[in-house]
Amino acid sequence: MVTHLVFDGVADGPLGVALDIVGAAARVMRAGLVALPKGRPPPRQRIVSVDGEPVRTSAGRTLAVDGALSLRGLGAGDVLVLPGLGMATAPEISAALERPDVVRGVELVARAAAKGVLVAASCSATFVLAAARVLEGRRATTTWWLGPVFAQRFPRVSLCSDRMVVESGGVFTAGSAFAHADLMLAILAHTVSPSVAHMVARYLVLDERASQARYMVLGHLRGADPVIRQLESFVTSNLGRQVTIHEMARATATSPRTLARRVAKGLSITPQRFAQRLRIAQAVHLLETTQHPVDEVSARVGYADPAAFRRIFRRETGETPRARRTRSSVREAEARRGLREG
Template sequence: MHDFTILVVPGAFAASVASTLDILASAATVSERLGLAAPRWRVCGPQPGPVALGHGLQLHVQPIEQSAEDPSCWVIPGIGVSDINLLESRLAEPWTVPFLSALSDHIANGKEIAASCSAVFLLHAAGLLDGRRVTTSWWLAPHLQMLAPGCRVDPDFMVLADHPLTTAGAAFAQTDLMLHLLRRRLSPEIAHAVGKALLLDRRQLQSPFVIPAVLVQGNALISRLIAEIEKSLPELTSVKTLATSVGMSERTLSRHVHKATGHSTRQLIQRVQLHKARALLESGEHSVEAVSALVGYQDPTALRRLMRRLLNATPRQLRQR
């Protein structure tokens, strides 16, 4: 019996697939040294034989064998897309029909599935996200929330577990996902040893990597709001002022902002402040007090709290990067 079934789909992000297999191989090595049971896994795909990954790489996979007796957690690395149009095209390919059915059946049999980055959209296509709290690549999160209003998409987190699903953020969050699965399904000792051996930090948040202007995906309204927020600094604009500037009520504006970004208008303002503050701190040209004033905070303590909550870092740590 297997602990994990790695599902590799055509065009999968090669680094995510490779890191998954390398982490499992490392786990097998360290578990032997620790005197613990080693992970058992198999690599499967929609069709048996060689499957093409990104950049011309190939990997031989077994067919997916469904069984109510299969206890393994199915793990789907990112499907290797760079924009929403390509994502939608990939989800319409012929292999997806039986693949999505297999995902649904595995959950119906009381088993678990884990996915990262764009692969979380496969869970949506299989009808598995309603009522769930999930994450995905931060720049894809608004699109997933639009497609799946019945779930809560939280792009701030690197990994979110909502049994029987576990989801992870952007492509290299696959490493965080695998450490989480090793920790939970095997032992914390194995996960810790693998992290040490491969120099993998335990990261909890995606929010430090979010770029507000990229998050909006060309949304004219949100782009305008971000520009107005940036222009207002250090005299920080208000939600009411932003709503008036675009001819909307605060409530209507909030609906539009949440639909496009997954955040409230106030949270959008904070992320613009935080993005500028981070850039100023990393330049090393300003004190924390000066940066706080430049982004609209009279009290540096408020900026420190925001950074701790959204970046899991202090101003001093950012200045050292």
């Protein structure tokens, strides 16, 4: 049983996508489109709130539920998943975690995990899992713009904020809102079959992504700290070469230790990783807007070793440089065809 636990403010889109994904998995299995062990039943699902009452979604709609969350009968093999709660700022997170319904939800999540239920959440709902202490000592991810807030609030969780989905000790977390699709596919692969998850992704035309890094809007992250803005300016002015931590510190009038602390606080990464992301962002731009060979793009963004560039590009974007260029070309061709047909 897949149980979707919703609260007031639940994001409409991710919940709908999750319902579609589980429903598609059930149809794929009933149709016999994937070879599975005989007798394995298709997944079932329901939507619950902590008290069984309807909730108001982030779009202001009233969402009826199938009942209240009851832990009776739930155990190993069952899934409790929390879609994002539409919380975009630190004050909204703090206020939500003090709401009586969320406090009750935190307690129920902790008890469900203790019973062996697979618990999962995406976007801001990952804060509910962390508050339930089911992530302590484990790796997790959250939506990229709340990474620094999460890391400060839950220091005993090893945050991997550039990952789309993280599984650690049987607990699943995912990044921003529509990473909920990636979360549900990962849960299907874990609880049913990777083949079912892959078939559902194909039928629903969901790309299988490993990283949030290519979606990170660095301007959103860097805005609060002038030192990070100075660092960005220095690195982007020197994209054609590698810069050392000492050069970055001099350019920002800080010591290497102070710079590392400021960047960690603002971005939850190191200055060197920030510089890499700026170079990779420029590489993406060159791949999408020019026909320069990949090795030339590598050199233009400061990587003398093309193999190292490809490795770092894949880590930061979840795909190879060639795949990125191909995907961009396909999108552009489809857009042109749409204009002609329109």
